[in-house]
Amino acid sequence: MIQKKAYKPQLQARQTLPTAQTAAATLAFPMLPSLGVGTLDSYISYVNRVPMLSAAEELHLAQEFRRTENVDAAKTLVLSHLRLVVSVARQYLGYGIPHADLIQEGNIGLMKAVKRYDPNQGARLVSYAIHWIKAEIHEYILKNWRLVKVATTKAQRKLFFNLRSNKPTLAALTPNEVEALAKALDVKGSDVKEMEMRFAGGDVALEGDDTDDESAYAPIQWLADNSQEPTEMMAAAATDALHGPQLDQALMALDERSRNIVQSRWLAMDADGNGTKTLHDLASEYGISAERVRQIETAALKKMRSLLQTEAA
Template structure:
């Protein structure tokens, strides 16, 4: 259930007043949950570290997401950490939980930043949360040295610093520079015209559709004429092998005709040669592409 502002505030107050666990108590609670499914132990463990989740959620308010939603996502990450935590590995739960909480919050921020998917790979994620900081540092260093780096040089340095492909840096720069806008918004200086009207119509061109249908009709006529040169058995084989939506196998046709698979193949080749000759004799070079299929 989503938190509203009042519930989020109450959760924050509860988290800040929760007990602080020592290492031994934390270990005991984690083992009771892992080994016995003790929900009371889980609740105590998660409640104790909810202040950590709230504190981490607050660091991401600058991305424009409501604090209530960030807190809820942080809580989801904390629960995942508790579910997967192994108390016998010698790591404090808080250390382990930080990574799950951070991942959960970051995934939420990136999902809700834009209607267009902002990024999915680890390098894109790193760029989303760190590119502005690295760019600002590079620009400060450049100014301190009295130098001026070009946009291409800055992008290259960002890619090196964050270990990301240059194409990802260029893509993320564009995503962070702009915001979503409606295609139904009117263009400036063009009264009444929406951006949607500038998109190219990818539906088939009417003229091309009519021409294609005319060609198909002509091809059907040519094929029907070519099949008049075949015997009834050859025509049956061609229809079954070349015209039906679900072509029959040579073996299946052989069973129906009382012939071997090889004999059916020979009859099929013979029929195709007859059709090719018929097309060439009747229409000359006009159906060259069609005749080459037989």
């Protein structure tokens, strides 16, 4: 028993211990703050305290991850570049997206970059990762900035992220400014004008708010009223006719018991829109079974439907 207890911890250590350089780099990182009580400021403070990797350490970890898929090596590469994500995400605060959301999307891009990074190409990870970080942030902004997607083509995406920063003033662009921006961004002048219009417009709720202000209005109030459209009026008139004299004539064509059953089941409605009498109620009233009441009702409705169709023709 003594030998087994002494041997087991050694076996576990060999199974979980990473390589010497990976372990040293990982243990050098400060402890991640608790996600339950942490704030954005504490997170940024943490990533700024994570030590940077030297070129040799980064090369070794990247090669080890590509060779063995060592998760600890990938973790070290990601943690050492979190401050880069915070810096890049800060550049997109002007789009009204929370900084924490931008950082979260940028971290996804960073992890994708680490997974695809090839250290044998001679470039540092920071140069490779910045493309993936920006790509994820761009995609997130385009999906969440407006209810309606404002940029779908490559040219529109390029304009979306460059037009605002390249505008000389906050005023509307002049024809000369449109031409200059189109030339600088290598796009069409019509695309510049269209994107400027999209920036100027905002999302408007169709239903409006829930206030009781009588002066408030919403776009849904501008929609056309089809109640006066000729075909709608003809259909309404036909329905009224069926519900009026023609319906009375069809009812009068039934015998007294059948008429009373139909009226009690379909035409005498309570506050909830249900018939006031059930099949069992009528069965007790006439001294017959509920199934017999249902048969009489079915036959009466069939006869009325035939009479109404004849009148409509």
